[in-house]
Amino acid sequence: MKKLHWLFMMMCLAVLPALQSCDDLDSGYSIGDFSYPNWATIRVKGNAFYMESDTWGTLWPINTDMGWYQPVDGQRVVTVFNPIYDNYEGYDHAVKILRLEHALTKVVEPLTAENEEEYGNDPVLIYKGDLTVSGGYMNIVFMQNLPKDPDTKHRISLVQPAEATADAVSEDDGYLHLELRYNNYGDVSGRRAAGLVSFNLKEVLTPEMKGIKLKLNSEVNKEVEIVFEKQSSNAEEASNLDFSKMQLK
Template identity: 60%
Template sequence: MRKLHWLFMAVCLAVMPVLQSCDDDEGYSIGDFTPPLWATVRVTGNAFYLDCDVWGTLWPVNTDLWWYEPVDGKRVITMFNPLSDEFDGYDHAVKILSLQDVLTKEVETLTPETEEEFGNDPVLIFEGDISISGGYMNIIFMQNLPSGTKHRISLVRPQDDAELYGEDGYIHLALRYNDYDDLTGLRKPGAVSYNLNSLNVTSETKGIKLKINLEKNGEVELTFDLVVTGDNTKNIQNLDLSEMQLK
């Protein structure tokens, strides 16, 4: 059965984000800027570009990004001023206004040996703060900060492929959280993005079912269909991840 690329989940987004100021008939204005958007860093030679989930490939024309150390495959939340379309083989040339790295991880395998390390402590996630785009599962949550030990947050799959790829047409995963019994009661935003490209998605795959232990609802199973509609950026406005402590 033909394997499909996870990127089609982002392509199915029905609404492109609206620029914060109006552009004229001839292109973009220097005052145009996007809301915060999910993107993936792609390193090419001594430079890098962004593969934005809803805008496509972005070539940064900034001369003031010397401070940024790009890592290929790293997920980021970015805002930018689009300057032109179809620039030198990229979808857009942009001036990056903000660039915030997000913890980026792979799907891991849950085994009897790793059960304790992955943990299953409750996590505070609000409705709408889990999305799938660009081949990644993006999760925003409120972390109860530790005093010294970084918490571990993991997206895990079962060992058995028969359990992973259920007869119901869904891929079965679980979000696991280990707070190591180190909690201060101080809440700050946390974020993580999981690369889903190791999963075998076929034309018969309906979506993902995610088991998760929520602080407010206990253990639940959430369903995410592959056909995504709407705007998945509304919950990352003014998001400051500088104080999260995760691994």
């Protein structure tokens, strides 16, 4: 299937005309410069917030029109921004946020015989390149088959078999073994919308591990295993889609 990443360029081109007419800044950046969509974590500081980008480091927003935004510490986001200054008051960059999309942010959960039915194992549609690991998180963009009931939310989970402790996994083959589980509760409409989720790996991925082996049930390829080597980094992209319709928990 076709990758979704061409949509990133569409978003970038959409903001370009309005920006290119401005003068260059003394810092070496132009108002017409903007980042690729990239993953970041929100960090609250007093009445303000900054972002820890997986690829750009710490980012201090200098927008004056974001009084509507209520930051939540630890929230994962996909953001596009205009870099303004480097090394700004202790932050790697000062930026003007152009777009900010919230991702469902979750942790790795234990999988047992007792709760396996709760997590389900329904197939998910993920395009190549839209499942990445960066910043200590597993980041996923997928096409959700929406539930018919607007009050229903499907469940997406990243689980670790309870018997597979960190030590046992490391002694076995050196990889952390995880499973992506999806439960649609038998309620699908055939209508698609983009889903965005990021799982915190920091409590389960230890320094001695080689990487991650992930099992998932793909709509296209059925049961598959994907290997992420420790040195793997995130692509500088995350899908430019409307995530406002996703129904997930």
